[in-house]
Amino acid sequence: AQRVTQPEKLLSxxxxxxxxxxxxxxxxxxxxxxxxxxxxxxxxxxxxxHISRESxxxxxxxxxxxxxxxxxxxxxxxxxxxxxxxCALTPKGYNKLIFGAGTRLAVHP
Amino acid sequence: EAQVTQNxxxxxxxxxxxxxxxxxxxxxxxxxxxxxxxxxxxLRQIYYSMNVEVTDKGDVPEGYKVSRKEKRNFPLILExxxxxxxxxxFCASSWQGSYEQYFGPGTRLTVT
Numbered sequence: 411a412q413r414v415t416q417p418e419k420l421l422s423x424x425x426x427x428x429x430x431x432x433x434x435x436x437x438x439x440x441x442x443x444x445x446x447x448x449x450x451x452x453x454x455x456x457x458x459x460h461i462s463r464e465s466x467x468x469x470x471x472x473x474x475x476x477x478x479x480x481x482x483x484x485x486x487x488x489x490x491x492x493x494x495x496x497c498a499l500t501p502k503g504y505n506k507l508i509f510g511a512g513t514r515l516a517v518h519p
Numbered sequence: 520e521a522q523v524t525q526n527x528x529x530x531x532x533x534x535x536x537x538x539x540x541x542x543x544x545x546x547x548x549x550x551x552x553x554x555x556x557x558x559x560x561x562l563r564q565i566y567y568s569m570n571v572e573v574t575d576k577g578d579v580p581e582g583y584k585v586s587r588k589e590k591r592n593f594p595l596i597l598e599x600x601x602x603x604x605x606x607x608x609f610c611a612s613s614w615q616g617s618y619e620q621y622f623g624p625g626t627r628l629t630v631t
Binding site for chain 1 (some may be wrong): 523531550552554559561562563565567569577609611613615616617618619620622623624625
């Protein structure tokens with residue numbers, strides 16, 4: 411079964427602390443994996459995808475096929491990073507997105 | 520401005536009263552989709568459309584209908600809404616084969 415699991419509903423850190431939002435997936439083939447972010451009062455938007463191997467707003471995510479994980483990391487959290495983060499998977503060849511339940515990141519001053 | 524729009528943004532209705540939530544995109548995207556967002560469950564796909572007149576069920580299609588008569592519009596129809604359809608609904612669109620989906624602002628529906 412295709413599934414995305416985000417084990418933490420809420421992650422609370424202080425400004426400047428490292429952040430790691432966990433994402434594990436279940437998929438038999440080679441998935442495309444993404445992180446979407448939803449800031450307060452804004453629409454859901456793409457943050458980054460594993461295929462591009464880029465860093466956006468200081469965030470990176472590495473696909474670990476052995477552990478079937480795609481954790482999102484940032485070395486120094488900022489208050490403006492506070493948002494809801496969703497890990498998502500697209501089965502190869504499809505436009506469909508399968509979302510995890512989301513993790514709310516709260517960065518305190 | 521390239522965007523996905525949804526109307527209405529908020530709706531309170533009663534059980535059984537048919538309603539339509541509209542979705543429109545101005546980016547000439549082939550693919551459009553509807554999701555519902557519920558606490559603890561994330562976003563789940565209701566229906567999607569690969570192009571005009573081509574629609575298919577997502578993971579939670581029961582109680583919903585869609586149509587795709589024009590490329591830019593993808594309305595979501597609830598023929599007989601029930602309280603378990605109270606949710607936050609998102610429309611999204613993308614180019615065919617593109618993995619980046621563009622989301623609308625959401626429609627918060629309450630069915631009493």
